[in-house]
Amino acid sequence: MRIAAKLKQAERELSSANRDVSAAEWWLMHVLGVDRTGLLVRLSDELTTDEEATFQAGFERLLAGEPVQHLIGHAPFYGRMFEVNRDVLIPRPETEELIEWVVAHVRDVSDDDIVDIGTGSGAIAVTLSLELGVRVQTVDISREAIAVARRNAAALGADVFFHEGDCLSSIAADSIRVLVSNPPYIEAGELLDETVAGYEPHLALFGGADGLEFYRKIIADSMRVLCADWQLIAFEIGYNQGQVVKSYLSERYPEAETGILKDINGKDRIVYAVREGI
Ligand code: GLN
Numbered sequence: 591m592r593i594a595a596k597l598k599q600a601e602r603e604l605s606s607a608n609r610d611v612s613a614a615e616w617w618l619m620h621v622l623g624v625d626r627t628g629l630l631v632r633l634s635d636e637l638t639t640d641e642e643a644t645f646q647a648g649f650e651r652l653l654a655g656e657p658v659q660h661l662i663g664h665a666p667f668y669g670r671m672f673e674v675n676r677d678v679l680i681p682r683p684e685t686e687e688l689i690e691w692v693v694a695h696v697r698d699v700s701d702d703d704i705v706d707i708g709t710g711s712g713a714i715a716v717t718l719s720l721e722l723g724v725r726v727q728t729v730d731i732s733r734e735a736i737a738v739a740r741r742n743a744a745a746l747g748a749d750v751f752f753h754e755g756d757c758l759s760s761i762a763a764d765s766i767r768v769l770v771s772n773p774p775y776i777e778a779g780e781l782l783d784e785t786v787a788g789y790e791p792h793l794a795l796f797g798g799a800d801g802l803e804f805y806r807k808i809i810a811d812s813m814r815v816l817c818a819d820w821q822l823i824a825f826e827i828g829y830n831q832g833q834v835v836k837s838y839l840s841e842r843y844p845e846a847e848t849g850i851l852k853d854i855n856g857k858d859r860i861v862y863a864v865r866e867g868i
Pocket residue numbers: 678679680681682685707708709710711712713714772773774775793794795
């Protein structure tokens with residue numbers, strides 16, 4: 591079968607199974623070992639028997655709901671490839687906007703000034719370390735996630751210091767200037783797509799009865815770890831959590847400027863607090 595026909599057929603099947611259609615193209619590029627341009631060039635070629643068999647085996651897994659990132663073992667984030675598996679959340683494009691905002695707003699940060707809470711794959715910590723050229727501290731409660739994040743930091747040459755622990759408990763007092771987190775924020779009981787619920791760690795997804803548990807916990811303990819000249823706090827949030835998380839921040843830091851930023855889809859996605867005078 592020609593590559594173009596295989597791709598069309600695979601996309602049709604994924605669409606009727608209510609799966610992410612773009613997974614077909616990703617998987618095909620991986621099987622053929624080409625990027626998008628390489629795929630375009632080869633569209634009218636025939637697939638070899640081996641290629642077709644490899645494609646088909648993975649395609650069945652996609653149809654069953656497995657994320658394409660798990661087939662490939664990697665996911666792109668901020669222009670780099672991160673190893674992912676069932677122990678970590680697959681980094682999302684929305685989180686790239688958190689990185690962009692933080693990179694644009696921090697000033698003169700040094701090693702260990704920044705902490706990323708709940709690092710998962712290490713996407714945020716590794717990216718901030720590489721973009722800003724500093725060592726970033728990070729925490730996760732999952733030893734398995736830390737193992738993945740450590741491999742990502744090593745593979746990408748990032749300088750990351752890992753703490754295994756619950757939220758800020760292992761972070762020294764008065765030591766942090768920039769606090770960043772994309773904590774688990776889904777409400778308990780919310781029904782998720784099978785590709786998410788069946789394959790991504792629930793520990794990384796659910797944030798207690800109202801989804802806000804980790805914001806409350808982190809913000810409550812943040813006063814202990816932030817130093818007097820702290821710069822900013824930035825959280826990724828669920829689309830309906832902006833106002834409440836912003837109010838938690840402004841109650842705790844009445845002197846700070848707080849705000850909500852929207853993502854590319856026009857949904858509330860980031861809440862921040864910036865210390866006055868910064
Ligand atoms: N910090 C990681 C990310 O943004 C993991 C987040 C999480 O597991 N909730 O991808």
